[in-house]
Amino acid sequence: RKEVEQDPGPFNVPEGATVAFNCTYSNSASQSFFWYRQDCRKEPKLLMSVYSSGNEDGRFTAQLNRASQYISLLIRDSKLSDSATYLCVVNRRGSQGNLIFGKGTKLSVKP
Amino acid sequence: DVKVTQSSRYLVKRTGEKVFLECVQDMDHENMFWYRQDPGLGLRLIYFSYDVKMKEKGDIPEGYSVSREKKERFSLILESASTNQTSMYLCASSPLGLAGRVANIQYFGAGTRLSVL
Numbered sequence: 491r492k493e494v495e496q497d498p499g500p501f502n503v504p505e506g507a508t509v510a511f512n513c514t515y516s517n518s519a520s521q522s523f524f525w526y527r528q529d530c531r532k533e534p535k536l537l538m539s540v541y542s543s544g545n546e547d548g549r550f551t552a553q554l555n556r557a558s559q560y561i562s563l564l565i566r567d568s569k570l571s572d573s574a575t576y577l578c579v580v581n582r583r584g585s586q587g588n589l590i591f592g593k594g595t596k597l598s599v600k601p
Numbered sequence: 602d603v604k605v606t607q608s609s610r611y612l613v614k615r616t617g618e619k620v621f622l623e624c625v626q627d628m629d630h631e632n633m634f635w636y637r638q639d640p641g642l643g644l645r646l647i648y649f650s651y652d653v654k655m656k657e658k659g660d661i662p663e664g665y666s667v668s669r670e671k672k673e674r675f676s677l678i679l680e681s682a683s684t685n686q687t688s689m690y691l692c693a694s695s696p697l698g699l700a701g702r703v704a705n706i707q708y709f710g711a712g713t714r715l716s717v718l
Contacts, residue, residue, distance in 0.1 A: 524706065533691055533709035534644070577644075588634075589707055593643035 491516040496578050499595035507568045511595050513561040513578030522581035523554055525563050527574045528594065534577055537563075568599045603628045607692050607710035614717050620679040622713050624692030632695045633675035634707065635659075635667060637688040644691065650675055682717045689714050 496513045503509050515523075523540035538545065540552040540561055551564040561578055578592035608623035626633065635647045636659075646659030648667040656667050664686060668676045675694075679686055693707040 522705070533712050535709070536706050539706070588646070588649060591636075591644040593641070 493517065493582075493590045494578055494580050494592040496576075496592040497595045500598060501595065502598045502600060503568055504600055505568055505570060507599075508564065508566050509568055509597060510565075511563045511576050511578070511597075513563075513592055515559050515561070515578075515580045515590075517580065517583045518556075518559060519583065520559075520580045522589070523552075523561055524579040524589070525550075525552060525561075526577040526579055526591070528577060529574045534591070537576070565597075568597075570599050570601065573597055573599045603630075603694070603708040605692055605694050605708050605710040607690075607713050609713050610711060612713055612715045614679075614682050614715065616683060616717060618679075618682050618717075620682050620715070620717075622677040622679075622690055622692075622715070624675045624677070624694075624710055625673050626675075626694040626708070627673065628694065628696070628708075629672065630694040630708075631672075631697045632705075632707075633669065634693040634695075635665075635675065635677045636691045636693065637661070638691060638712075639688050647677065682715075684717050687715060687717045 493516050525537040526534040527537040528534040540554050544553045549566045553562045575594040575596045577594045579589050582588035582590050605626045614620050634649045636644045638644050645661050647665050650656050650669045666678045690713045692710040695705045695707040
């Protein structure tokens, strides 16, 4: 299994749709999980951290399943401005401070 | 707000030139990182540093070196640039995680798009 694996995408959805991104990770000892967002030709920016109990930030919900080593991101009521690439991020095995970034899933929200 | 500043947004160099990419952060973060990002390959870690004068190799260090003489500054050096080093280079910084073990959020600079001709 790759260290961090994401849906390949791209996802093309209409405004208002609900879209879900999935991610699996290989290191069962991982403790830090994040979703980053990267706009075209820009730097990655933190979207949200992912906590064991799951967490929500407005239209965005992140879930973590440690047993299955699986992370998800749900976006409700998609907006045009949600169009971006979403990166699943997990801490690297045995290395403090070090993160592994998934290759990302591209989302295009159409009017 | 955390600010990570990369000295150049765009850079064009010739094969064989020595290239310096500079990165400065203003939040007193202990950790600093250099990545390159290429289409289809995602973000790949070149080098990182946990402290002044300390450096560790990432996944793709060949052809690169780094320098961290001051806590806020982390430089990436291409000793002899080659065309396969044409890429987007991203610098990031983060504070130490909880008890120095758990990875913390990384903050990125705007990136330097380097073309080697």
